[in-house]
Amino acid sequence: MPLKPDSNMALAILSTVLCCVPTGIYAIILSNRVDTLYYEGKYKEAEYAAEDSKKWSIIGLVLAFIIYLIIFIIYSIAIFSID
16 A cells, blocks of 8 residues: 555645635645545556645645736736825
């Protein structure tokens, strides 16, 4: 029995809380599937679910960073353009 892959649940929750709810929720669902698949004996599928969970969590965090950066730029332009 191989080691259980990390489900990346904390990363998925962080991604959901920061901004990107759709990608975060999908990552949480995949994180939950890691444990389910592992205990069913489907080790390869559990590993794939763990990788996908990490991928979607990182996508959500990158999208959150980009959105926050755009908001910061818009507010900076608005503040410095006041005469």
